[in-house]
């Protein structure tokens with residue numbers, strides 16, 4: 217166990233070695249949802265560009281107000297219209313979104329105004345700035361509104377449109393290659409023969425990569441031989457920015473991935489003190505970053521979520537951030553400790569406590585589907601009823 221790298225050190229090492237692998241280009245804002253911004257966006261205008269009314273009502277100067285005074289309505293300003301300076305001692309009829317005329321410093325909503333013979337009476341003394349949305353309330357010119365590395369959301373598209381921006385600079389999608397390995401695997405749709413199982417990691421990895429906004433360029437499968445593994449890895453290295461594989465990274469004679477990596481490139485780390493997912497391998501193949509995920513399906517899922525997701529994020533130009541975690545109390549005890557960081561598949565009960573799924577085998581995937589997230593138990597830590605541990609909902613990955 218002493219030769220295993222700690223979870224934190226492995227994360228740090230992968231982060232340190234990773235860099236952006238994609239070029240950037242300009243794209244129309246309307247086509248940019250989910251793309252990664254390559255340059256900070258700095259506002260060139262104020263939003264809103266002018267003081268404007270938050271209500272339908274009347275604009276006036278508070279210094280002109282007197283109890284019972286009847287104000288002449290000297291102009292009518294709808295949204296989009298050009299204003300005239302407010303004539304002293306009068307008020308202006310104004311509508312939501314319309315510019316505040318020079319000289320006015322408050323707006324009274326029409327429900328609080330009496331109209332007598334076309335004149336307006338304001339019963340209560342208005343307050344300075346009431347119902348006025350000042351110029352730049354939302355955004356000030358010169359302000360950085362989105363940082364390079366952020367993924368464009370629908371909110372960003374609204375925000376950038378409010379600045380009048382039509383084109384932005386984004387990174388090209390990251391091209392990811394996926395290799396699955398194993399003599400026993402056949403694709404869904406074929407007839408199972410004795411000793412065979414269906415390949416679940418290939419489709420799962422493909423879906424995880426696609427969901428993260430990257431492009432799955434090629435999915436290959438290799439039998440458990442050095443030759444097939446090497447040929448497939450060479451093919452993927454040539455056409456992809458990053459390569460992921462599943463299986464073949466443990467210590468058996470049928471595990472060839474690590475041997476091929478040593479031949480084709482440099483292995484940075486192998487075997488991490490985590491459960492599940494121990495035999496994870498990280499390498500560089502002629503400049504192409506590579507992560508070999510262990511073949512047990514839950515090990516593949518866990519190592520994708522914690523390591524591959526981060527590597528792909530950095531390579532695609534995004535920030536290297538782990539998902540948000542929450543401290544939750546647990547509803548069970550486990551005195552036995554292990555010398556690895558553990559990622560239990562758990563759900564939150566109606567009592568608000570976290571409960572581990574009864575099936576934690578790294579070969580079992582249904583348990584993950586029936587759970588809500590990971591409980592991170594640090595190495596050598598017992599689990600005590602009522603104590604809190606970090607919970608990472610699957611929705612954050």
Ligand SMILES: Nc1nc2c(c(=O)[nH]1)N[C@H]1C(S)=C(S)[C@@H](COP(=O)(O)OP(=O)(O)OC[C@H]3O[C@@H](n4cnc5c(N)ncnc54)[C@H](O)[C@@H]3O)O[C@H]1N2
Pocket residue numbers: 396397398400401413414415416417418462463464465466467468471492493494495509510511512513515578579
């Ligand atoms: N003597 C030792 N044996 C093993 C060790 C060890 O330290 N010493 N580590 C175990 C651990 S932990 C893991 S995790 C596995 C990882 O092994 P590999 O990455 O080499 O994976 P395989 O042996 O190829 O497969 C493991 C398991 O997963 C199934 N599998 C593989 N690929 C897929 C796929 N695409 N879809 C569905 N299922 C897949 C495969 O059939 C095996 O059952 O090694 C332990 N052994």
Ligand code: MOO
Pocket residue numbers: 490491492493494495510512515578579
């Ligand atoms: O550490 Mo391996 O991933 O479980 O079964």
